Amino acid sequence: MRNTQATIRDIAIKLNISISTVSRALRGAPDVNQETKKAVLEMAEKLNYEPNRVAQSLRIKRTNTLGIIVPEISLHFFSSAISGMQEEAAQHGYSIMICQSLESFETEKQNVHMLAANRVDGLLISMSSETKDVAHIQSLINKNIPVVLFDRVSDALPVAKVVVDDHDGAFKATEHLIQTGCRRIAYIGGPLTFYISNQRKRGYLDALLHHNIIPDEQLIVHCHELHTEPLEQVKRLLSLPKTQQPDALFCLNDPIAVPVLQLLKEKNIRVPEEISVVGFTNEPVSAFIEPSLTTVSQPSHEMGKKAIELFLEQSHDLDNFTPVTATMKTTLLVRNSTRKV
Amino acid sequence: MRNTQATIRDIAIKLNISISTVSRALRGAPDVNQETKKAVLEMAEKLNYEPNRVAQSLRIKRTNTLGIIVPEISLHFFSSAISGMQEEAAQHGYSIMICQSLESFETEKQNVHMLAANRVDGLLISMSSETKDVAHIQSLINKNIPVVLFDRVSDALPVAKVVVDDHDGAFKATEHLIQTGCRRIAYIGGPLTFYISNQRKRGYLDALLHHNIIPDEQLIVHCHELHTEPLEQVKRLLSLPKTQQPDALFCLNDPIAVPVLQLLKEKNIRVPEEISVVGFTNEPVSAFIEPSLTTVSQPSHEMGKKAIELFLEQSHDLDNFTPVTATMKTTLLVRNSTRKV
DNA sequence: CTGAAAGCGCTAACAG
DNA sequence: CTGTTAGCGCTTTCAG
Numbered sequence: 001m002r003n004t005q006a007t008i009r010d011i012a013i014k015l016n017i018s019i020s021t022v023s024r025a026l027r028g029a030p031d032v033n034q035e036t037k038k039a040v041l042e043m044a045e046k047l048n049y050e051p052n053r054v055a056q057s058l059r060i061k062r063t064n065t066l067g068i069i070v071p072e073i074s075l076h077f078f079s080s081a082i083s084g085m086q087e088e089a090a091q092h093g094y095s096i097m098i099c100q101s102l103e104s105f106e107t108e109k110q111n112v113h114m115l116a117a118n119r120v121d122g123l124l125i126s127m128s129s130e131t132k133d134v135a136h137i138q139s140l141i142n143k144n145i146p147v148v149l150f151d152r153v154s155d156a157l158p159v160a161k162v163v164v165d166d167h168d169g170a171f172k173a174t175e176h177l178i179q180t181g182c183r184r185i186a187y188i189g190g191p192l193t194f195y196i197s198n199q200r201k202r203g204y205l206d207a208l209l210h211h212n213i214i215p216d217e218q219l220i221v222h223c224h225e226l227h228t229e230p231l232e233q234v235k236r237l238l239s240l241p242k243t244q245q246p247d248a249l250f251c252l253n254d255p256i257a258v259p260v261l262q263l264l265k266e267k268n269i270r271v272p273e274e275i276s277v278v279g280f281t282n283e284p285v286s287a288f289i290e291p292s293l294t295t296v297s298q299p300s301h302e303m304g305k306k307a308i309e310l311f312l313e314q315s316h317d318l319d320n321f322t323p324v325t326a327t328m329k330t331t332l333l334v335r336n337s338t339r340k341v
Numbered sequence: 342m343r344n345t346q347a348t349i350r351d352i353a354i355k356l357n358i359s360i361s362t363v364s365r366a367l368r369g370a371p372d373v374n375q376e377t378k379k380a381v382l383e384m385a386e387k388l389n390y391e392p393n394r395v396a397q398s399l400r401i402k403r404t405n406t407l408g409i410i411v412p413e414i415s416l417h418f419f420s421s422a423i424s425g426m427q428e429e430a431a432q433h434g435y436s437i438m439i440c441q442s443l444e445s446f447e448t449e450k451q452n453v454h455m456l457a458a459n460r461v462d463g464l465l466i467s468m469s470s471e472t473k474d475v476a477h478i479q480s481l482i483n484k485n486i487p488v489v490l491f492d493r494v495s496d497a498l499p500v501a502k503v504v505v506d507d508h509d510g511a512f513k514a515t516e517h518l519i520q521t522g523c524r525r526i527a528y529i530g531g532p533l534t535f536y537i538s539n540q541r542k543r544g545y546l547d548a549l550l551h552h553n554i555i556p557d558e559q560l561i562v563h564c565h566e567l568h569t570e571p572l573e574q575v576k577r578l579l580s581l582p583k584t585q586q587p588d589a590l591f592c593l594n595d596p597i598a599v600p601v602l603q604l605l606k607e608k609n610i611r612v613p614e615e616i617s618v619v620g621f622t623n624e625p626v627s628a629f630i631e632p633s634l635t636t637v638s639q640p641s642h643e644m645g646k647k648a649i650e651l652f653l654e655q656s657h658d659l660d661n662f663t664p665v666t667a668t669m670k671t672t673l674l675v676r677n678s679t680r681k682v
Numbered sequence: 683c684t685g686a687a688a689g690c691g692c693t694a695a696c697a698g
Numbered sequence: 699c700t701g702t703t704a705g706c707g708c709t710t711t712c713a714g
Binding site: 007008009019020023024027051052054055056057058059060 | 706707708709710
Binding site for chain 1: 683684685686687689690691692
């Protein structure tokens with residue numbers, strides 16, 4: 001933003017007509033003389049005119065911009081979801097503004113404020129694992145700003161959501177472990193307040209119970225932090241007395257499962273012979289790591305698109321809108337980190 | 342953007358003072374009575390006031406927003422660069438707006454227009470492989486909008502750039518292939534107008550010449566499209582008469598090299614015994630694929646940060662600014678897709 | 683079909 | 699220390 005940018009006023013003066021006529025011509029209003037319109041368009045071209053969306057937004061009280069908050073852009077699940085959103089949003093004339101919370105509650109709050117200050121027309125949020133208090137998001141709802149939660153959602157918020165059936169995915173994954181002979185299956189999860197982790201834990205527990213396996217509290221791990229703690233916890237589990245050690249690890253997600261697989265390789269523990277590993281998400285590396293990782297795949301790109309669709313529906317009919325939850329399908333991808341049936 | 346958002350006017354009325362005083366208090370101007378200031382801040386809090394950056398931007402002619410255009414968000418190199426930018430930008434009070442060109446010139450042009458219309462304070466661009474005409478970017482420069490090109494840059498543009506030494510990286514990679522006994526080394530590159538590809542090709546050629554190997558035109562491939570064509574071309578090379586077949590493939594980047602590696606596996610061609618493969622970029626999968634991919638790594642996150650730094654320098658001193666090019670270090674990561682020395 | 687005028691929410695002289 | 703005033707660039711009545 002500097003000088004030298006032509007405005008409708010410049011066009012109006014050059015053409016010796018009023019700025020309202022220019023404005024009309026530019027926006028293709030019907031009640032404008034063809035000749036005038038042509039002249040305006042030509043002059044705009046000549047002056048390299050670029051509409052000022054900032055001024056427009058202020059006037060029409062819409063920015064045609066959507067805000068997105070994700071924990072970490074560079075995780076493939078999120079960049080892929082963003083990519084889906086971006087494509088869908090662009091098709092409907094929306095730009096997107098992106099923030100990352102880096103799994104920090106404070107940063108997430110700041111992000112929300114920043115995007116609200118920018119008067120985005122809607123917010124698409126995947127919550128940080130740290131977030132339990134959802135007042136900052138609730139306040140958006142109170143201000144009538146459409147919010148769509150995706151993947152990392154919260155029960156406490158009456159908003160549109162895009163999720164996969166985490167319970168079902170976890171159930172299938174755990175059942176697969178059981179069916180391939182595992183009995184002491186550990187769950188490596190996130191904080192106790194982390195909704196998505198709890199859903200997956202419930203699926204895991206239900207699968208155990210369904211197959212008459214009594215859950216062992218010792219094998220259920222809640223990590224407060226998702227980068228280094230999971231590895232520590234796995235090491236701890238592996239140092240338990242032989243009979244108490246797990247014979248399978250069901251990890252909250254692939255970004256946890258992949259390093260776990262590497263750790264096991266370092267320790268010369270054979271996968272899946274000695275221990276099976278299952279992840280969740282299906283990050284690209286998971287197919288390539290040796291052994292390839294059995295995981296529950298989520299349709300990240302489609303989830304992104306869907307989130308935009310839900311926003312659009314909601315924004316068309318803000319007054320009588322009831323929060324919908326779109327549940328997408330997961331697929332259990334059986335690869336080589338689990339035993340054959 | 343809907344109703345119910347408090348403005349400084351609301352605060353002024355409630356407190357029975359002028360809006361300029363409110364404005365001053367809110368921005369922490371020095372010449373405001375402590376009491377007044379306190380009252381304003383409290384009232385702002387109470388009304389859930391959120392500054393309107395749209396109005397601010399229009400008035401001060403700066404948006405504190407940066408535009409980013411990348412070919413594809415979900416490629417790790419780009420999402421990682423974006424992540425670096427986002428973190429650095431946030432520290433300096435900038436928001437970011439993201440577009441993807443999807444390797445389409447037309448889309449890239451549209452992106453530029455959209456971001457210009459949004460009056461971003463600067464643009465960070467990694468050009469599509471299709472882009473040869475750079476007039477759309479030149480026009481930004483003419484309008485005094487700071488532009489920083491990163492990774493996918495163009496020679497024709499006098500702007501700040503963040504690159505790696507592509508020539509050097511390619512030279513090292515090719516030399517490594519030669520030193521491990523390869524003689525018929527193919528280059529799988531991009532379009533002839535694709536700057537980065539040409540740089541890498543030159544590094545490749547210079548390495549060959551340096552080692553007295555006469556380049557074979559037949560082994561130098563230019564793909565117009567980067568998703569499916571490279572595989573076709575490799576298949577073609579593999580169907581040449583035995584003596585004309587390559588014994589190594591140096592690929593423009595990892596997103597090409599990885600599928601190539603898979604193709605070779607399908608065809609039961611042993612890597613690196615029968616043919617060596619080298620990539621460029623170092624995507625996360627490259628370390629995990631079997632055999633792991635020898636590649637030239639680029640510091641994506643740092644390149645992103647650096648790009649923001651260059652923007653900041655430039656925007657501080659727009660008038661007498663000379664375009665700098667920051668060249669970052671690459672590292673040859675020798676893994677298992679090439680033979681041992 | 684066109685123009686005049688008001689105003690979106692905010693900042694920044696200028697004057698007190 | 700505070701208030702008045704004039705816009706930033708645009709859209710949108712309301713008149714003609």
